[in-house]
Amino acid sequence: MKTFLGYFLAIATLLVCSCSLENDAPDTDTDTDTDSATVGDTDTDADSDSDSDSDPLAETVHSIVILIDFDDAPGDVAVEWVDDFFNTPGWTDGENLINVKDYWWEVSRHRFNLVSHIFGYYRASQSASYYQNESWEVSVELFGQAFDWVVAHHPDFDWDQISLRDGLIRGVTCVPSTNIAGSGGTHWIGDRIVDPNGHHGGSLAANTLSLFGILHEQGHMLFEWPDLYNIHGSSGTGRYDIMSSNTYWIGVPNAFYTIEEGWVNPIDVTGSTTVVLDENGAQAVRYINTNNPEELFVIEARNNAHKTTARIPSADRGLYIWHVDGSDVGWNGNYDVDLSAGEHYYISLEQADGRYDLEHGANAADEGDAYGPGDIFSENAVPDSNWWNGSSSGFQVDQIQLLQNDQISFRVTVD
Numbered sequence: 001m002k003t004f005l006g007y008f009l010a011i012a013t014l015l016v017c018s019c020s021l022e023n024d025a026p027d028t029d030t031d032t033d034t035d036s037a038t039v040g041d042t043d044t045d046a047d048s049d050s051d052s053d054s055d056p057l058a059e060t061v062h063s064i065v066i067l068i069d070f071d072d073a074p075g076d077v078a079v080e081w082v083d084d085f086f087n088t089p090g091w092t093d094g095e096n097l098i099n100v101k102d103y104w105w106e107v108s109r110h111r112f113n114l115v116s117h118i119f120g121y122y123r124a125s126q127s128a129s130y131y132q133n134e135s136w137e138v139s140v141e142l143f144g145q146a147f148d149w150v151v152a153h154h155p156d157f158d159w160d161q162i163s164l165r166d167g168l169i170r171g172v173t174c175v176p177s178t179n180i181a182g183s184g185g186t187h188w189i190g191d192r193i194v195d196p197n198g199h200h201g202g203s204l205a206a207n208t209l210s211l212f213g214i215l216h217e218q219g220h221m222l223f224e225w226p227d228l229y230n231i232h233g234s235s236g237t238g239r240y241d242i243m244s245s246n247t248y249w250i251g252v253p254n255a256f257y258t259i260e261e262g263w264v265n266p267i268d269v270t271g272s273t274t275v276v277l278d279e280n281g282a283q284a285v286r287y288i289n290t291n292n293p294e295e296l297f298v299i300e301a302r303n304n305a306h307k308t309t310a311r312i313p314s315a316d317r318g319l320y321i322w323h324v325d326g327s328d329v330g331w332n333g334n335y336d337v338d339l340s341a342g343e344h345y346y347i348s349l350e351q352a353d354g355r356y357d358l359e360h361g362a363n364a365a366d367e368g369d370a371y372g373p374g375d376i377f378s379e380n381a382v383p384d385s386n387w388w389n390g391s392s393s394g395f396q397v398d399q400i401q402l403l404q405n406d407q408i409s410f411r412v413t414v415d
Contacts, residue, residue: 057262060113061163061222063171066146067120070128073178075121077209082175085209086116096211097250098307103215106308107242107252108263109282114222116173117162119154122146124176131180139182143174143204144192151196159195168202169195171222175209182206184213186220212242212250219243225257228347235357237349238364240320249364252308254347255284255300256324264300269412274399276409277301279317280309285412287395289387294326297350297385297395301408302370317402318370319410321350321377325388344388354382371410373400 065086069075084091086100098106104114124131124142131139150157163170172193176183189201203224205217219225219242228244229236236244237254245251258264266286267275275285278301285299303317304310324347349358352375353368371377378396379385385395394415401409 055110058111058113060115061170062115062117062161063173063222064147064150064162064169065116065118065120065173065175066122066143066150067118067175067177068124068142068146069121069177070124070126070131073128073176075177077177079118079120082120082209083116083118085211086118097310098211100211100214100218103211103250103308104218106306107258108261109258111263112261114171114218117157119150120175121177122149128176128178128180131176131182134181136182136185136187139180139206140187140189140192140204142180143172143182143187143206144189146174147172147189147193147201151194159197159199162195162199164199165202167199169193169199170202171218172201172204173214173218173221174204174206175214176206177208179208183208184217186217212245215242215250216245219253223257223261225253226346228254228345230345230361234359234361235364236345237347238358238369240349240365240369241347250308252302254322254349255298255320256296256322256347258300259284259286259298266298269414272411272413274409274411276403276407277319279303279406279408280306287393287412287414289393291391292325292327292387294324295387296324297393298322298324299397299410303406305406316367316370317408318352318372319397319400319408320370321397323348323350323388350377350383352377356383371397371400373402375400 065082067075067079067082084099085096088099089102089105091099100116101114104112125145131142172189183206186203186205189204191200193201193204203221205214205221207213207217225243228241237251239245239249239251241251241254243253255264259266263282265283267283268286268288269275277283277285277299280302287297289295299322300320301318302309302320325344326346345359349369351357351369352371355362355368357363357366357369376396376398377383377385378398379392385393387393396413396415397410398413399411403409
């Protein structure tokens, strides 16, 4: 199922996400001397691994985070605060409901533990206003220079611990102190960076200290997930997914993504059955089109008990039904919106109220979207359960019951 994501990465070697994000971090006084404010090469709480040692299935990924500031925009956030923001389990400051480490730990069902090694501040050679008036390619050069500075000024750092994917550095995040061209984007950095072990870069994420922006760009960088927002006035997957999350609300990865990453186990249905799912649990129902295995439905159960779902209006309790078609996604994600066989979202949320608010851009989420008691998903319902070419999938979901132990039961019928 991930073949089209590889295609996405190849096409998007110079991907820039058009997100303009504000700095969510509080202002605190800190020394901006480039050598005195670095915690990446010291022992920190980041290596507590969020109890990953207790789960043999958990994956720990070590990544690099580089803080960058400018003579006209000096870094005013303490490096220790940034370390908490990325690494400290249980940390929150009131504005940020969750930290980076806990977010990935929670949405992965305790399967993905991100350790971020913080370096900074690196003082850019030009002013922020210079980079704001240049192309994003110039900023990518800046990010490469910042990485070179990390290598040159931290000879004792253990580069052997940094995680690789396909022989390339898996995670480098650059955090400028203000928005510049190229921030709010993910870039293929390639040969522009080389660590002391000779490993070259892969994708590099760049964003100011916005929690949503960091998580969204890390979705690109760490997992090769394409954007699920829409640039033509529609809402994509709205607040329901971190790769869309309109108005910068922090959604969670959809169940298709979590299955692909091995965080959620699929229950593949081929006949009629009754299913019980834990809400925010580690299982989801999957029904694959036998004539086109890139098209499928995925059903998950959610509630708003977790910090990552607390702000979604219809996440009180309910089923989320996703329609996925990776046949020709390329890098467009959810740019096509015509609800036709030729032009539709790559990943759609089937909205129980039948209003197609996400496709029409009416809102980014509302209480009518999740499926609950009395709702039916079938070929005669609105929305219907047909495949995108109009043929019947034979798939039906009904008899939904909200159980008392944070579980939802429902009947799946396959004709």
